[in-house]
Amino acid sequence: MVLKKRLDYGFNGYQIPVIPRAPRSVRRRVPHKKLVEDHQICAFELLAAVAGKLLQESESSASSNASEAKVQSFSHIDAIKKERIEENKAFRSECLDQGSCVESAFIPELAVQEHNFKSTVEDHPHAENDSLLERTSIVTSSDFSKKVDCDLKLGICSNKNADGNFPCKVTGGSHILQDLCNGKTENAAERKIGNQVKWTEELTVTNTASVKDPIEKRMNSKQLINSDSSVQLSLYRDPVPRASFPKHRNHVNVGIRDDDDNSFGCNKFSTKIRAFRPQGRNGYRRIRRMLKSKYWRVAPKLRDCEVSNTSEGMRSFYRNRKSIHTRDRYQHEAPSKRRKLCNRSFVVAYDQEASSESISNCPEEGEYSRSGAIRRKAIEESKSVKVHKKQKGSSVKFSIKSFKVPELYIEVPETATVGSLKRTVMETVTAILGGGLRVGVVLQGKKVRDDNRTLQQAGISHGGNLDTLGFILEPSFTQVTESPNDSPQPLQCDANQKLLGSPASPVLDSGPSNATFDPPPVTKIEKQCESKHDIVISPRIPVDAVTDGAGTDSKALVPLPMVSAEALAVIPMSQKNKRCETSQRRTRRPFSVSEVEALVEAVEILGTGRWRDVKMRAFDNANHRTYVDLKDKWKTLVHTASISPQQRRGEPVPQDLLDRVLSAHSYWLQHQSKQHGKHQMEPLQIMDAQGEKFET
């Protein structure tokens, strides 16, 4: 018997909220939108973080130089660091737009050291002096959780201005930037635009000979750049003010790679913040456009300096691609299929690891570009390991402070909560860690491949080069796919981390590749190579970083790969694009028990004909689960429940859940016919707390 339809929440059994099924057209309009007021991570915030970073950098640089401006409060910096540590996440933003040369600026945090700077320049002899910083790392921080309604744009000119400085510009935004700047908006212009105050701040990257105070902030001219809530980090290559910035929105790289949100755990809680069809058509289209360009976004960034390496880069790229495909097919779905899922999401183009050299190491005359252009890190292996070694007798003692997780690609809706983001990252990380990672040992920049050698034989002894010992995480199948002779050094960790003044911060870096912020105050800069193709590639594909341990003094952990990630990306991207657009089957993502449970619960309440609602109710945060997926899953669940346990495969689903599936299925089946001609169906059967069904 069908129980009362309106059951109050708190009822011990199913809640059967009566949700009259209005015509689709009507339902569609129901403003289910639970606006996310807080904790919304949006591009703006990320950008704001970057901007703040930049400013901080400026300040800190200035402060380090006694003769420079007054020291500002660094509280916000601390906050950021703290946050970073806490979240272990780095967000990178990248501006991508068709044909535009938008580039993100890297906001370094490390103290700049001259030698770093030099090495940078030297390592990239081909770099064009015209190129700009291209990397941006943003740390997500609760401090930035405020919602910013307008745009923030950061632009850094590659050319010096009359003063010999590099103009930077941060525009738009409301309060965040200002907050981050600790009120240093003296000269910022404030204007009312609609209901918002936008302001622009111009910064100048000083092209000082002294590496120590590379950046000088200067605020003067204001410029308003308006855009529809887009975040842009632009780098002008041209000193001449641009008439406009390339436009694109919501492209924020989160630095995580899995494109799905696996945080289904919280799905069933209606309390979570959800955006019910958050964007309108425009947003939708926008997303689509975005998706279309998803694969080539890297292309526009190709720099001259990187071209020189194109050939080789391509080769390795393809090699990797090939292996990847055999092992893990491309995961991005065809744009046309995921539009909604991707709506208003941050898309991680790929990990643009900012090398510490970027902005902070302001290169000298015309060298600017070199330093920034090539810093790319091998995405795959973005592990950042900190090893704390202690010598003890003839044994070697290690203390790995942390490993950076290999590339992650995560896509989350802007409306996702920070908490869900954390969960997503966690799940992704977990998945990756459990998906075949292995640890590699690197000594003096070279991989120690022979597992049978003793540490002593390998030169890892207390009397040896412990300083150059590092550990890396790499795909376990790397060896198989990689050419035998290659000695890819995907990533490397700094075995030498002496825990520089950081006993207090044991957690120091552990986020996914965020070298930018990771570096402890006085750390050496990690040079990492990166290859852009990751975007498309499975996170675990290692890139053959061309590295030679040559001059590995303890400082340069990883030789800079000469392979230009961008170069690699250029062509491949387009190809991938095609590939993806055509037909890339999504990766299989078996439903977990908890997901099944959420699904069952939702179906019990909503019925079997309202997958969209089910999706929103229980899987709103799981962007990788479409309503079709849920429908299909339900279908299989019903099937599974009707076969003998022996015939079932995959992760076993608790029998009680299957029972619920059957009962709900039959209930709704029956109900369906009834409702056909009449009112709304009565909600379904009810079950008691024990999950036993009541008789209908």
Added chain:
DNA sequence: TTTAGGG
């Protein structure tokens, strides 16, 4: 776009 089903 969402549903409903077949493949």
Added chain:
DNA sequence: CCCTAAA
């Protein structure tokens, strides 16, 4: 999971 006809 994909593909699609229908709605």
